[in-house]
Amino acid sequence: MIPGPFTYHRPASVEEAIGLMTSLGEESRPLAGGQSLIPMMKLRMAAPEHLIDLAGVAGLKRIDAGPDEIRIGAAVTQAQLIGSALLSERLPILSETALQIADPQVRTLGTIGGNLANGDPGNDMPAVMQCLGAIYVLAGPAGERQVAARDYYLGPYFTALEQGELLVAVRIPAPAAGHGHAYEKLKRKIGDYATAAAAVVLTATDGRIATASIALTNVAPTPIVAEEAARLVIGTSLDAATVKAASAAAKAIADPAADGRGTADYRREMAGVMVARALVKAFGRVKGA
Amino acid sequence: MSETQTLPITLTVNANKVQRFVEPRTLLVHFLREELGLTGTHIGCDTSHCGACTVEIDGQSIKSCTTFAVQANGAAINTVESLAHADGTLHALQEGFRQMHGLQCGFCTPGMLMRAKVLLTENPDPSEAEIRYGISGNLCRCTGYQNIVKAIQFAAAQLNGRTFQEAAE
Ligand SMILES: Cc1cc2nc3c(=O)[nH]c(=O)nc-3n(C[C@H](O)[C@H](O)[C@H](O)COP(=O)(O)OP(=O)(O)OC[C@H]3O[C@@H](n4cnc5c(N)ncnc54)[C@H](O)[C@@H]3O)c2cc1C
Ligand code: FES
Ligand code: FES
Numbered sequence: 092m093i094p095g096p097f098t099y100h101r102p103a104s105v106e107e108a109i110g111l112m113t114s115l116g117e118e119s120r121p122l123a124g125g126q127s128l129i130p131m132m133k134l135r136m137a138a139p140e141h142l143i144d145l146a147g148v149a150g151l152k153r154i155d156a157g158p159d160e161i162r163i164g165a166a167v168t169q170a171q172l173i174g175s176a177l178l179s180e181r182l183p184i185l186s187e188t189a190l191q192i193a194d195p196q197v198r199t200l201g202t203i204g205g206n207l208a209n210g211d212p213g214n215d216m217p218a219v220m221q222c223l224g225a226i227y228v229l230a231g232p233a234g235e236r237q238v239a240a241r242d243y244y245l246g247p248y249f250t251a252l253e254q255g256e257l258l259v260a261v262r263i264p265a266p267a268a269g270h271g272h273a274y275e276k277l278k279r280k281i282g283d284y285a286t287a288a289a290a291v292v293l294t295a296t297d298g299r300i301a302t303a304s305i306a307l308t309n310v311a312p313t314p315i316v317a318e319e320a321a322r323l324v325i326g327t328s329l330d331a332a333t334v335k336a337a338s339a340a341a342k343a344i345a346d347p348a349a350d351g352r353g354t355a356d357y358r359r360e361m362a363g364v365m366v367a368r369a370l371v372k373a374f375g376r377v378k379g380a
Numbered sequence: 381m382s383e384t385q386t387l388p389i390t391l392t393v394n395a396n397k398v399q400r401f402v403e404p405r406t407l408l409v410h411f412l413r414e415e416l417g418l419t420g421t422h423i424g425c426d427t428s429h430c431g432a433c434t435v436e437i438d439g440q441s442i443k444s445c446t447t448f449a450v451q452a453n454g455a456a457i458n459t460v461e462s463l464a465h466a467d468g469t470l471h472a473l474q475e476g477f478r479q480m481h482g483l484q485c486g487f488c489t490p491g492m493l494m495r496a497k498v499l500l501t502e503n504p505d506p507s508e509a510e511i512r513y514g515i516s517g518n519l520c521r522c523t524g525y526q527n528i529v530k531a532i533q534f535a536a537a538q539l540n541g542r543t544f545q546e547a548a549e
Contacts, residue, residue: 092426098385099404099450122451129407129446130428142404146451170440194517196431196495199440200447281516282429 094132101144105151105230105259108143113232113255115141121257122146123166123205126197127214151204151259156181161263162228165204170195172203181265184272184292188219191276191288207240208258210248213284217244218314219274222290222306225263231256244313267302270294271373275365276308279352285309286352287361289317289341291369293324295377300324305337305369310345310362317341320366329374337370338363389453393418394462402449409433409444411452412459420460420490424519431518434491435459441498443517460490463497472535473497481548482531484522491518496532505536 100119102108112119119141122128131137145151151166156177163172169189172178178185192198192206192215206216207227220227220240227238232255240261243251252258266272276288288308294301303324305317320340327333347358386401393416400415412418412435424432426445433445436458463471473493476482483489492515499506499514506514511532512525520528526549537544 093407093410094405096384096403096405099387099448101450122448125448125451126428126446129448132405133426144451194431195499195514196434196441196443196517197428197446199437199442200451281513 092133094129095135095138097139098141099144100141101147103147104149105257108145108148108257109230109232109255111141111143112257115143117254119143121208123202123208124168124200126193126201127205127209127211145204145257154178156265159265161265163203163261163263165202165208165258165260167203169193169198169201169203169206173198182223182263184219184223184274184290187272188215188274188276188290191215191274191278194282197282203261204258207243207261208250208252210244210246210250211284212244212247212311212313213309215274215276215285215288215308218288218306218308219290220261220263221314221316222292222304223263223266224304225261227258228260228262229253229256230259235259237262241316246312266292267294269378271375271377273369273372273376275369275372277361277365283352287345287347287358287365289362289365289369291366291373293370293373293377295374298328300327300329300374305341305366307341307345307362307366310347310358312346315344317344317366319344324370329370334367334370338367341366387450387453389450391452391454392456394458404448404450406449407445408435408442408447408449408452408457411449412444412457418459418461422487422490424487424491429519430488430491431495431515432488432491434495434518436494436498439498439501441495441517458494458497460493463493471497472538473500473532475538476531476534476544477528479548480527480531480534482523482528488518488520488522492520492528496535499532500536500539505540506532508533 120139122142122144151164153164155162172189173186225240277286285308290306293303303321305321320337323337342363345359345362349355390399422432424430428446435444534544
């Protein structure tokens with residue numbers, strides 16, 4: 092399978108990339124790792140006339156860590172996320188998630204920016220960013236604007252990104268030291284998108300959950316935040332009844348489609364199971380509570 | 381589009397410098413096989429799943445069916461043709477696949493070998509579980525993987541100066 096013809100551009104800066112996308116219009120698209128876009132172009136589900144390769148764009152490969160915030164450049168690859176000692180220490184949910192995405196070859200090229208910008212409900216990082224309360228930095232002809240991960244996804248492949256805009260970085264509020272985290276993903280095999288998956292980040296004091304955040308992957312047209320489920324676990328020591336109630340609250344907001352991974356009922360049920368597993372794992376990982 | 385764009389690319393393939401003009405939509409696997417005649421790299425699924433097209437790029441593994449040749453501009457690529465030593469003796473991995481019967485039809489083998497090569501540089505002494513996870517992007521329809529895992533264990537032992545004691549299944 093050979094993609095349709097296109098003209099290739101390799102800008103050296105964000106400004107140049109935005110300038111190209113603005114002048115070339117609707118038929119131009121950024122190319123990051125190509126691990127979602129090239130398969131779609133081979134199937135002719137996408138046929139952009141111009142590809143703007145971000146590989147040469149300066150400054151998109153940085154990871155900057157401050158005391159309160161970690162900022163990850165859009166072109167940082169999934170392999171880099173896994174290899175980063177800084178992220179393993181301060182944001183271990185990122186490598187835990189990246190290790191459940193695709194396979195080693197795909198992760199060499201696949202980027203965080205491509206995973207977040209894509210808008211495929213099957214992508215794993217968006218729910219993790221919603222769980223973490225991350226903010227996307229979008230650069231466009233009129234300058235930069237910030238959009239919360241929780242507001243970015245509008246429908247399958249439909250996001251807040253405007254034509255001519257690039258996602259340049261994601262800003263993640265640093266979770267408290269000693270927080271517990273988990274990304275639990277049910278998939279049929281390595282390289283498969285989630286049947287259902289859940290991201291959990293929580294903190295605890297004196298054995299009771301102080302803060303909690305939960306988000307779900309691939310059980311609705313967009314990633315979704317399970318607010319009620321998170322509210323139910325706060326203040327508890329995560330006894331079995333609480334886990335069950337949180338799991339039920341998550342199932343109540345899941346709205347999966349039937350597909351090769353299972354019926355809608357099955358996938359909704361699995362969303363509940365993933366939430367239960369992720370809660371228990373995250374709570375078990377809290378340090379110094 | 382008025383006329384087809386072609387772009388100059390320069391890359392190092394199996395230690396040789398290569399310069400060519402390519403259409404941007406040319407996939408790296410087609411460039412290697414058709415432009416350079418390096419047909420050791422296979423096309424299995426053509427949908428980014430099977431890993432038969434795996435090559436090494438700047439020390440990492442990628443699927444060459446899911447990469448444009450223009451993306452590899454400036455990079456160093458190694459294909460299965462680079463594995464055997466200059467005097468014709470086999471690389472430890474090739475010897476492992478031979479001794480441990482790590483192939484049957486052989487279609488997945490170039491991808492398995494090139495993935496295993498990078499795996500062993502990242503992790504020179506992997507456990508069985510690490511090997512299985514490390515080759516999880518490579519599918520084999522024949523062997524059941526058991527002897528592929530043993531072949532990689534054989535190579536790891538040899539590269540670490542040990543002898544691999546187990547027999548093939
Ligand atoms: C076999 C296989 C299995 C996979 N399994 C999973 C999985 O389990 N979970 C998962 O999450 N993903 C999976 N993926 C997808 C993979 O993670 C992709 O790498 C990722 O979704 C997209 O990243 P990319 O850098 O390759 O982006 P590309 O494919 O280059 O781009 C994807 C889309 O985002 C746009 N884009 C890219 N970067 C930007 C930017 N900075 N600003 C604005 N728009 C941008 C592009 O124009 C395009 O529309 C899989 C892929 C393969 C081939
Ligand atoms: S041919 Fe490239 S992954 Fe199958
Ligand atoms: S040996 Fe036949 S596919 Fe692996």
